[in-house]
Amino acid sequence: MAPAVAHAPFGSAQGQPAGMPASAQAELVKQYCTGCHNDRGKAGELTLTGWDVSRASAERDLTEKMIHKLRAGMMPPSGARRPAPEQVSQFVSALESRMDALGAADPNPGWRPFQRLNRAEYAREIRALLDLDVDVTAFLPADTISDGFDNVADVQTFSPTLMEGYLRAASRIATLAIGDPSGSPSQATFKLPKTASQMAHVDGAPPGTRGGISVDHTFAADGDYVFSMDFFAEPLGFLFGNTRPGEEIEVSLDGARLAVFKIDPRMSEEKTGLTLKTEPIHVKAGTHRITAAFIQRFEGLINDLIAPIDHTMADTEIGIAPGITTLPHLRSLSVVGPHRVTGVSDTPSRRRLFHCRPTTQADETTCASDIVRRLATQAFRRPVAEKDQARLMSFYARGRKELNFEAGITKALEAVLASPQFLFRVEESPRLRSASYGAAGSNTNTGYRLGEYELASRLSFFLWGRGPDAELLKAAGQGRLGLVGALAKQANRMLAVPGSEALATRFAAQWLRLQDLEKVIPDPILYPYSDQTLSLALKKETELFFGSLVSEDRSLLELLTADYTFVNERVARHYGIPNVTGSAFQRVSLPADRRGILGHGSILTLTSIAERTSPVQRGKWVMEVLLGSPPPPPPPNVPALEETKGTAESGRALSVRERMEQHRGNPQCTSCHRVIDPIGLALENFDATGKWRVRDGGIAVDTKGELFDGAAIEGPDGLRAALMRHKDVILLSFTRSLMTYALGRRVEAFDMPTVRRILRDAESQQYRVSAFVNGIVESDAFRMARLPASQAADTRTTDSAEGSDRRRNQR
Amino acid sequence: MILTRHHLSRRTALKGIGATIALPFLDAMLQARAIAQGRPSTSLRASKPVRLIAMEMVHGAAGSTAYGIKQHMWSPAATGSAFDLGPTSLKSLEPYRDYLTIVSNTDCRNAEAFAASEIGADHFRSAAVFLTQAKPRQTQGSDVFAGTSFDQIVAQKFGDATPIPSMQLCIENVDQAGGCSYNYSCVYTDTISWASPEDPLPMIRDPRAVFDQLFGVGATPEERRLRRKDDQSILDFVAESVGDLRRRLGPADRARLADYLEDVREIERRIQKVEQSNQTGEPRELPGAPVGVPDSFEEHVKLMFDLQALAFAADTTRIFSFKFSRDVSNRVFAASGSTAAFHTGSHHLDREERIADFQKINTYHVSLVPYLLDKLKTIPDGEGNVLDNTLVIYGSAMGNSNLHNHKRCPLFFVGKAGGALKGNRHVKADDGTPMANAMLAALNGIGVDITQFGDSTKAMDLNVVQS
Secondary structure (H helix, E strand, O other): OOOOOOOOOOOOHHHOOOOOOHHHHHHHHHHHOOOOOOOOOOHHHOOOOOOOHHHHHHOHHHHHHHHHHHHHOOOOOEOEOOOOHHHHHHHHHHHHHHHHHHHHHOOOOOOOOOEEOOHHHHHHHHHHHHOOOOOHHHOOOOOOOEOOEOOOHHHOOOOHHHHHHHHHHHHHHHHHHHOOOOOOOEEEEEEOOOOOOOOOOOOOOOOOEEEEEEEEEEEOOEEEEEEEEEEOEOOOOEEOOOOOOOOEEEEEEOOEEEEEEEOOOOOEOOOOOOEEEOOOEEEOOEEEEEEEEEEOOOOOOOOOOEOOOOOHHHEHHHHHOOOEOOOOOEEEEEEEEEEEEEEOOOOHHHHHHOOOOOOOHHHHHHHHHHHHHHHHHHHHOOOOOHHHHHHHHHHHHHHHHHOOHHHHHHHHHHHHHHOHHHHEEOOOOHHHOOOOOOOOOOOEOOEEEOOHHHHHHHHHHHHOOOOOOHHHHHHHHOOOOOOOOHHHHHHHHHHOOHHHHHHHHHHHHHHOOHHHHHHOOOOOOOOOOOOHHHHHHHHHHHHHHHHHHHHOOOEOOHHHHOOEEEEOHHHHHHHOOOOOOOOOOEEEEOOHHHOOHHHOHHHHHHOEEOOEEOHHHHHHHHHHHHOOOOOOOOOOOOOOHHHOOOEOOOOOEOOHHHHHHHHHOOHHHHHHHHHHHHHHHOOOOEOOOOOEOOEEOOEEOOOEEEOOOOOEEEHHHHHHHHHHOOHHHHHHHHHHHHHHHHHOOOOOHHHHHHHHHHHHHHHOOOOEHHHHHHHHHOOHHHHEEOOOHHHHOOOOOOOOOOOOOOOOOOO | OOOOOOOOOHHHOOOOOOOOOOOOOHHHHHHHHHHHOOOOOOOOOOOOOOEEEEEEOOOOOHHHOHHHHHOOOOOOOOOEOOOOOOOOOOHHHHHHHHHEEEEEEEEOHHHOOOOHHHOOOHHHOHHHHHOOOOOOOOOOOOOOOOOOOHHHHHHHHHHHHOOOOOEEEEOOOOOOOOEOHHHOEOHHHHOOOEEEOOEEOOOEOOHHHHHHHHHOOOOOHHHHHHHHHHHHHHHHHHHHHHHHHHOOOOHHHHHHHHHHHHHHHHHHHHHHHHHHHHHOOOOOOOOOOOOOOOOOHHHHHHHHHHHHHHHHHHOOOOEEEEEOOOOOOOOEOHHHOOOOEHHHHHOOOOOHHHHHHHHHHHHHHHHOHHHHHHHHHHOEEOOEEHHHHEEEEEEOOOOOOOOOOOOOEOEEEEOOHHHOOOOOEEEEEEEEEEHHHHHHHHHHHOOOOOOOOOOOOOOOOOOOOOO
């Protein structure tokens, strides 16, 4: 049956009323929709009885939902009576034009409460300010997610825990950045999970080594540090991998060897212990790469009684069995110190901060003032006011008096990092805005223009995930950012530099739900070739892929259709792509089945569970992420798949597809699962780790199905082709998500005319990524704001200070 | 010195990640002052809060063997109150006799093997049984299943009263991933606390991590004091900046910043309270922060005990579970007088001299407990001390470690549990009584009104004086 898809262009320019007369629209709804959506049945809790165009104007939310469902071809549902595709197209056009006209009559750029730096943004700001990498999870609580993103302003709550976290972070980071000659010793431990592969070379470790751990660590002062290493043991306490004598482990700092240890196979809890410690070693302050890695003694296949598969630590008991070659695995690396501090040497963060050094006492205040001013300007993302400068200098003065110049700078830095001007991205109300912060547009009904520095911040956090650079600040200072086209010009500049990888690692990673990947650990017995190393590589693949769409300004549709991806040796082996070696990623071409995001192991793994695929999760992912139309949650008391019989009468194990048939026999479940499952089932050739398979539980994989719009699909290729017929919806979903991320607020019905306009413009540019970015940054929603009616009158105060606290259910 | 329940408003109750600033005697200042000035103190809770420390030792006891029972190697001969601890491993608890309730002859049946595939795996499921008294599902995969543990049942009921509901500490280096022997997931060996039958909780080994969670950052008291001073001036600065910002914002944003300001004030108040209590000469001085994990077992244990006592004093949390060791650990406890490795020594082949040697290890372990009890006794609480209102559980889910049976397992309680335990009791259960019966009685005694726990048949009377 031919799918009923609306191929109409997005709305019409300038919101002119389009063709289909009002009576025809009402008749269409009456004929095809009120069968289910009526007062009696209220399918989906919606009644459309008596729907007419005035209701469309009155209930914009509902109308936009209708538009979306019709475009996606999800309504009327497959199996129900459907109007002719042209009729649907016309109806959709008419609705969109009506909505666009309303939007033109009352343009609303929207408003959000002020944002604060979330974890990721905080870390990036510290990196930009101080050239320092910090683990923010040690200080700041997790961010609340709304609509899939962690930077939505109105769900960012405050609490004493958060406040305290910012304080502790400010104190600790200030100390680390400048160095802490009086610091007391502490222990930093870096752990490796059992699921990390230690048979091959690890990124960052010296060549010729295998496994182990390689991390950057910031040493607070010059002094003596002790490095200690723990090894994995099998359950009875003996060293895992003690069947091979002669193993050695090396501790190195920035690639230079500090110590080498022979690993005695007799190491065990009882006699020789499983910990190796170095002597105290003198290390200079600053960030260094510390590595503890085994010397690689051989490469290639092992010819032994049993050759273990890659993931050896799935069962630690084999670690001591003769006839199986297993190698020692590192459990954790600890750095204890500093002891006997000798001072603080030059570090990148000190170099970043101290661009002047006072030679005499008289110089100190001038130099300090200069340092503080520069720091505050960059941290506050605008020129620092004299009052604030004076306050910060008083912190400097106190520290100077208590100890010395550097202690003064440390105190001032701490104050900067604790300041709300750093932590919050405030956008000022127009009437109350102080004159020095950029020209204030008058607060008319259409809203007010944001100030120059506010625009600079919005732009840089959108494209780089951090504050503005010097050039942006300069343009803002000259009042140039508010001019038409200025933001787009800056955006083009910013997309071309490495900082734009934030769009991949911050935006795309969240839009595509990549953070769920770390929650899924494939069962090591069923999938012995999968481990954490592979999962991290798969995530990187997706990030690099999206990054290439941005940096090469490709069409967004290539997200689904691209014939290339980025793999390293592990990933290539996983996908069956030959001739790729090493841990660095390189671009490769792909066979048809694997093209696009639906062939990425990251997506395929995060939509599975530990021991099998989940077509329901995969279907949900496609519907939610790509089509912007998530399925409703399941009714309560749905039994898990495992509770159904896993074997047929004959005793044969059922495939995943067969198990789900048992469920879908239940009419209560079918209405939703008829839509969700076929999408996931079309991907059943990819197992729970994304590897290609043709059999599942001994039965040939069957990927045939029917998409919700009635189209027959088979296999990933067929699914992709069917989805591409809905590319308008996919682009819509992408634009909405990108806009949510860019604005820091959820996209509402009144934003949809803007979204449609962006899509129309993007179409004329072949849907290139830059078209979407420019469309967003040049939109009123990005450059302006309008206080909601409840706040328009200044004298009224609102009760709900933090807005709605919606926690989006990600599963 | 009166120390009563503190009053943090709901808004300021800290949950989630991030260190708290512990405030010794915060409410003492409020309440004590109020009482001293003759004002009625703000609501005193009717029931006293009970603290809990559930400690697990592994490998059973020498006193669970036939020979050991005859020689009274674990529990004393007499029941009731007139027992002689001399020959037992519990002799170091003599000074705390009045707080001691020994429960002997109970079984942990759910740690036995029920199917052929489970035979031999005792070491790899006992830890999961101890505080849940439930049968752990034999699996190496992610579908682990046991029961809700004693401490978590208590935490679910009472944990909200403190900033940190409960903490789980351990001594041995454990990790939760993957499979261990005999087809049991490692998680069954590595942890004794289960928030639900499917949720094992990780245990913290590094005392510094525990310290930071409880007391905030700063290695020495001086450092922390300086930090507090710095914090205070930073907070002033922050408050001023917020004030400036507010003036330029719309009403909704202003209201939001007002909330933030309230948080700032709350932190300020806490700092001031700490300063006040320090200036009034309160003798409680927090120790220097530990630098990572000590090499010595005894040092590590004592450090963990210090932290637990301090947490009770500051009322940051009232519920601990503490895993002393790990099954099949081969540590040597030289200070016990025995040179046998723990697991090796526990396989004494039921030979008398080796059982006696194993008893030295048991005795040594118990001898570390008075260190904790000393500390708890010195913390005032209401009209008595914290030990009056604490329940310390010490036991193992294994009995005869050589045979790997789970009969006649070692168990004792210390502390009066807010009056639920009279102390100075040795209760000997009838043969075949589940240990869960004793635990159920303890749960009921501290205010958890359930009728079934693990494989319990009924709640045992822990205060009975049998003839």
